[in-house]
Amino acid sequence: MAPVDDGARLPPGVEVVATGRSVPVRGNGSVAPISLSVSAARSALRILRSGGFDLIHVHEPFTPGLPYGLLGARGLPPMVATFHRSGGSPFYTALRPLTTRLARRFAVRCAVSAAAESTAVAALGGTYKIGFNGVEVDAYRSVEPWPKERPTVLFVGRHEGRKGLGVLLEAFDALATTTTVRDGAPGGVAQPVLWVAGEGPQTGTLRRSYPGSSDIHWLGVISDQEKARRLVAADLVCAPSLGGESFGMVLLEAMAARAVVVASDIDGYREAADGHALLVPPGDGRALGGALSAVLSGAGPVAADAAEAAGVEGEDGSSGDGSRRRWLDAAEGWAAHWSMGRLAEWYEGIYRSAVVGPQG
Numbered sequence: 009m010a011p012v013d014d015g016a017r018l019p020p021g022v023e024v025v026a027t028g029r030s031v032p033v034r035g036n037g038s039v040a041p042i043s044l045s046v047s048a049a050r051s052a053l054r055i056l057r058s059g060g061f062d063l064i065h066v067h068e069p070f071t072p073g074l075p076y077g078l079l080g081a082r083g084l085p086p087m088v089a090t091f092h093r094s095g096g097s098p099f100y101t102a103l104r105p106l107t108t109r110l111a112r113r114f115a116v117r118c119a120v121s122a123a124a125e126s127t128a129v130a131a132l133g134g135t136y137k138i139g140f141n142g143v144e145v146d147a148y149r150s151v152e153p154w155p156k157e158r159p160t161v162l163f164v165g166r167h168e169g170r171k172g173l174g175v176l177l178e179a180f181d182a183l184a185t186t187t188t189v190r191d192g193a194p195g196g197v198a199q200p201v202l203w204v205a206g207e208g209p210q211t212g213t214l215r216r217s218y219p220g221s222s223d224i225h226w227l228g229v230i231s232d233q234e235k236a237r238r239l240v241a242a243d244l245v246c247a248p249s250l251g252g253e254s255f256g257m258v259l260l261e262a263m264a265a266r267a268v269v270v271a272s273d274i275d276g277y278r279e280a281a282d283g284h285a286l287l288v289p290p291g292d293g294r295a296l297g298g299a300l301s302a303v304l305s306g307a308g309p310v311a312a313d314a315a316e317a318a319g320v321e322g323e324d325g326s327s328g329d330g331s332r333r334r335w336l337d338a339a340e341g342w343a344a345h346w347s348m349g350r351l352a353e354w355y356e357g358i359y360r361s362a363v364v365g366p367q368g
Contacts, residue, residue, distance in 0.1 A: 009052050009074060011043035027052050027074050042073055049077040061085050062363050065355075068092050069114070070107050079110040086115040086362045088355075091128040091136070094121070094254030094276055108132050115362035123275040124254040137358065141257045142351030145344050147232075148265040153241035154234070159200040159304050162242035162267070164235060164258055165249075167208030172248030172272060172290065174210065177202075177218045179248075179297035199223060200304050203238060205230050239265035244303050247271040250290045256280030263343035266336045270299045280346075284339040306332065 012018065012026035028045030043049075052074055056064065062085055069075045069089040078084065089111070111117070111132045119125035119136045128136060161180065165171045180202050205227045220226045230238070239245065245262035247269065253276035260280055262269045269285035271277045281287060286303065288295040 009055075011041060011073075013041075025052055025055055042071055044073050049074045053077055053081055056081075057083060063088060063115075063359050065090070065359075066114075069111075076110075079113055087113060088116045088118065088358055088362050089114040090118040090120065090139070091124050092120050092254055093127050094123040095127060095252045104131065116358050118358065119254075121255040121276055121279050123279070127254070139354055139358075140346050140351060141255050141260075142348035143257065143260045143264055143343055143346050145264045145347045147236050148240055148261075151236050151240045151265075154237040156201065156241050158198045159243045160203060160241060161200055161244045161246055161300060161304075162203045162205070162238055162262075163246055163248075164205045164239075165247070166206055167211045167214060169210065170250050170252045171208075172250045173204070174214060175250075175291055175293050175296060176246050176248045177204075177214060177224075179293040179300060180224070181218060182293070182297050183301055200243075200300075201225060203227055203242065205235065205238070236265070239267060242267045244268045244270060244300065246296075246300065247277060248290070248296055249274060249277065253277060259285055260343045260346050263339035266340055268303050268332075268336070269339070270296070270303060282342060284335075284342045 009025040009027050011028055011030040012024065013029050015026075018024050026048065028043035028048035030041030031044050032041060056078075064078065064085055064087045066075055066078060066087055067090050069079070069087075069091070078087065111134060117128070117134055117136045118139050119128055120139060120141050122138060125136045125138055128134070163173060163176055165173070167173055180200075183200065200223070202224045204225065207229055211226075215226055218224055227238075239262055242262070242265070245258065245265075245267045247256060247258050247262075249272050251272075251274055253274060256271065256277040256279070259269050259271055259277060263284060269281065271281065271285050271287055272290035273287035274290055277285070278287065286299045288299050
């Protein structure tokens with residue numbers, strides 16, 4: 009059950025009950041599409057009562073709309089809640105007496121990361137099972153890479169302040185005119201290309217400051233298929249968020265696609281990376297530019313430190329092509345640890361405990 013704005017984009021093989029059209033609601037430095045339709049929520053509740061379901065799984069359960077209808081309704085099956093938010097909320101604070109009481113209706117509370125758990129505990133108290141956001145690791149196998157002619161940096165995300173795209177554009181613009189790359193020809197040089205996917209409230213402003221060119225490609229919103237192909241093709245995926253991220257999904261997707269990751273050193277990303285990404289202070293354009301340059305050149309202290317941290321440096325201590333392969337192998341293996349299949353198995357255990365109780 010979710011808000012539906014374009015029925016043609018619904019996933020095949022999944023029965024989706026529309027709970028109205030979405031309304032953009034600002035919060036936590038982002039904009040979330042939320043349905044506020046009372047009539048749609050009532051219709052959804054009627055379906056839940058008549059459907060003979062064993063369990064209801066609610067994501068981000070104190071989002072306005074249907075979740076409050078669920079928590080206030082009677083005669084529903086057990087509910088499992090998953091909390092995603094990282095960072096406090098005035099909304100949580102103002103409604104704490106109500107949300108704390110309603111939260112007792114959950115049979116099991118889950119959080120996608122330690123950062124999300126910390127936010128939920130501060131707002132509601134209680135205990136939580138920490139899971140993760142699953143990655144479709146199989147989606148990056150046997151994928152034809154997107155065509156490219158030069159080393160490529162990819163950004164995927166909403167163009168809003170907390171995602172840090174402005175910091176990345178500034179850092180990319182400041183890179184030297186030519187960057188040494190390992191393109192099969194020792195000493196070869198090539199200027200990197202930046203692919204910018206997505207859109208958001210800052211798109212217009214950023215595009216005026218950094219117009220599209222042969223070096224910066226503004227892609228707009230892309231399909232999942234194109235996203236997979238570009239992830240596989242990219243030499244480097246950059247996630248320069250400034251904060252407010254409970255989990256680094258894009259980091260794991262990039263690792264599964266065998267791209268080197270450069271990201272901000274924030275709680276959610278640090279947990280997702282686990283030493284398999286180069287982390288720089290959030291908002292530090294100079295440090296970000298240095299990391300980009302080091303990865304693209306295949307040399308320099310940042311790349312060497314990253315290889316050493318992962319235990320993949322070459323026999324001579326260098327961070328050469330063999331070390332890069334081992335780095336990517338280790339990162340790909342780490343991403344597989346967070347596969348959607350493993351997450352499904354984890355949730356199946358949660359569901360069983362909620363419906364029939366803990367198993368011996």
